[in-house]
Amino acid sequence: MISQHPVDNRRTLVYGYVMIGVAFVALLVLLAGLSGDTDTATGARGEGRRQGVFIGLLLACGALGPLFLFNALRAGPDERFQFCEGGLVHLRRHGQRQWPWEEVRGTWSSTDEKAKPGEAFRCTVYLADGGKVHLTQQVGDVRRLAALIRSRRPDRIPPRTVGPPWVWLTASLLCAMSAVAQIAYLVVAGSRADEARRQPDAGVQTLPLSDAGISLLAIGTLVYVILTFAFLGTMAGVLRVRRASG
Known part of the structure; x- marks a missing residue:
């Protein structure tokens, strides 16, 4: 043996525990919200928004946390x-x-x-x-x-890239615009509903927005944000490979 290089898996382990903890807290908040009663329309909409956020956290952290934890524990402290x-x-x-x-x-x-x-x-x-x-x-x-x-082994082997950079840039822009559109819909629908409730005789036209719809829009926004950064990262990788390959 000429050289030995230990692998520090502590960061991965911490990430896993933190994500599982966040998912557990989100689950408790959701269960507490389901057991509570909300009388007013404003409270229902606010509760729906919060539920959407916590459902997104539960799905994201609940999926990634065990994965990080499994990889760290499988590798062991002496990797x-x-x-x-x-x-x-x-x-x-x-x-x-x-x-x-x-x-x-x-x-x-x-x-x-x-x-x-x-x-x-x-x-x-x-x-x-x-x-x-x-x-x-x-x-x-x-x-x-x-x-x-x-x-x-001095050979440099560039990784295979899929598609030109503009494809990934376009995909990231579309996802970003979708996320912004969903956030705008939530804001506009909520403000119109509040205005209609304050002025019931003004004839304010409201937009359909149920608790389930709020949760789905919040989850969709989170997914689009993740995809936006993923596509931007892919585009950066393609550019980096092309630049290094000359």
């Missing part, structure tokens, strides 16, 4: 990578995997190994069987490990 004369070794809680240098095709990193330490760094090791090994900043001295691997 590490070893750079050896014969290849790369990955040790985890339930065993290890080894890749001789003949099975390593090359690497691709998000930034150069000599970049500033504060910059985000991620290296992907491409294997001959089509598999990948992802080295993130959770790996101790990950830049040195990436440089060592590249000294044995």
Whole structure:
């Protein structure tokens, strides 16, 4: 063994516990809201908005929290990578995997190994069987490990990108506009309902907005916001690969 690089899974573990805690609190709030009585229309609308927010938190954190927790616990506290004369070794809680240098095709990193330490760094090791090994900043001295691997397998293999950047930019803009439209509908519908209640004889035209509709719009807004950032991240990745590939 030439070099050993432990993996710090504490951050992933903390993320998992925090998300599960948020999901549990959101569930308690929803159950408390369902058991309570709301007499006024204003209270019903306000309760519906709150329920929509907490349903979104419950779905998002309830899905991501266990995933983070499972990955951290499966890897174990002693996860590490070893750079050896014969290849790369990955040790985890339930065993290890080894890749001789003949099975390593090359690497691709998000930034150069000599970049500033504060910059985000991620290296992907491409294997001959089509598999990948992802080295993130959770790996101790990950830049040195990436440089060592590249000294044995210097081939740079750009990741495959799907579609030109403008496609992902368009998709992100559409999702952002959808989120804004749903928020605007909630605001306008709520304000018109309040005005109609204050001035019942003014003939103010209201928009349909039930408690279930508020919850669905809140969840939809959250989904569109997540998709917006996901598409923007994909576009940034495509641009980064194209720039690095020349």
